[in-house]
Amino acid sequence: MIELPTLGWQSIVILVVFGVSLLIATYCTYAERVIAAFLQDRVGPDRAGPFGLLQPLADAVKLFTKEEFFPAGANRALFVMGPCLAMITALMSSAVIPFGNVVQFGSNVFNLQGIEVNIGMLWVFGIVSLGVYGVMIGGWASNNKFSLLGAIRAGSQNISYELAMGMSLIAVLMISGTLSLRDITLQQSAPGEWHFWNIVKQPLGFIIFLVCAFAETNRTPFDLPECETELVGGYHTEYSSMKMGLYLFAEYVNVFVASAVMSVLYFGGFNFPFQYELRSWLVDSQGWELVSAQNLISVLGLLGLFGKIFAFIFFFMWVRWTLPRFRYDQLMRLGWTILIPLAIFNIVLTGGLLLAGVINFGVIK
């Protein structure tokens, strides 16, 4: 008998996470334009609402009212399925990310996380690697050479970089000894330490992971699947209206999820420095109850995690408007001959350091 997680509270959390991911993805479009503008000494959209904050709504209305176009000779079913798949896979992976520690009301303890599964990391990577199907199917069903080229590029790029990504992850798993994202987060919160984040133990692994995350989300400098200078629009050349919008949206949801995963794996997730000092200070000298102090810490940690996520999203956009696109052979060479050997070296190095006792296995406190 498989024990299912309780669904009452968790389904609410999942709905909230779903909504929040969509909201963040929506405002990513706005942030992208504003950041792009600021990096180029412009001001960006500022007409719709205060500071242009209603711009995403205007964009959505525009996309919805565009013509639904089906190219001649396209496989209609698959053509519709492509963007749906891209969106579904992008949204599914955020369910297992621990957004906050527990909060307790009376005797009810709530996890600020969609589903706690002990294979959270595998789930995320399984879903993320499915994401390439949305791109592949969409590109293939368009019956267009540019779309097909973009889709093939996306496929080969994602598969190549998933290898290095997985290997850089293995080093994290060697330290943590668990696949549960919650446990990995909790291990990075040893009381009395502040240098507990995995980035300290895994700097090389983080850089590899970061580069691969850029490639996995098809962001510049690895946005070859949709590079407009060579492939018109890449895999979404033939898409119009909200189907096009879903592809663009899925990219931003992917950016959000990748940022969240990086924050959880390497930057302590919902932990923040001096949280235990703050909690004991509240309990000891302010006379708070332990439960309410912990609730406050959890909420602050939730906000902290979102701060980290937003910082990563900003970094994604910052890089996009700084670096030019890689050439395709450079992309493949970087993936196969540099990142994968580096990742293997990182695994060996981590193993050696673990054996030598320089870094410790994670211990859940």
Next chain:
Amino acid sequence: MQSLSNRAKVLEKKPLTLAERAYLPAIFQGLSITLRHFFMKKATIRYPEETRPFSPIFRGLHVLKRDEQGRERCTACGLCAVACPAEAITMVAGERKKGEEGLYREEKYAVSYEINMLRCIFCGLCEEACPKAAVYLQADKMAPPRFERDEFIYGKDRLVEPVSPDARSARGIQLTPEQATALSQKTSPQLS
């Protein structure tokens, strides 16, 4: 081979150092440049709210000036039309009738005076050529865009500096009723 100017430099292609090959330092250099631009003052002028200030010597839309008593200065000598490199100015001269002394300064005046703003290059040579200081290019006004080409031909109705009949009578200038109606038709521009 020696170069003719002796200024050619022979460049050696050095192999990349490890830091250069790692590419990351270069990336951080680039990121720091873009981040600096992130905090820089923006070049954008938010147009309807802000407008770009004109230069004080900007040459914009023409105006035909009046003198202190409100009379048209132009005597239709044609020097502006001669000076105009784009041949944008045409005029018809006429003789001032008796009783029109309050309207025109000299005995000869321009019955019609037209500037084609599509031909005009706003060089200001007409302004320099005018011996009566009658035509000026305003520093704060531009010829606005229009839908029809003939709307760009500005006649006296739109060129002459407006002055209301009341302002003229306040200066003690006597006008016949016909002159007053003629003037009010001239000074309130009737755009087609």
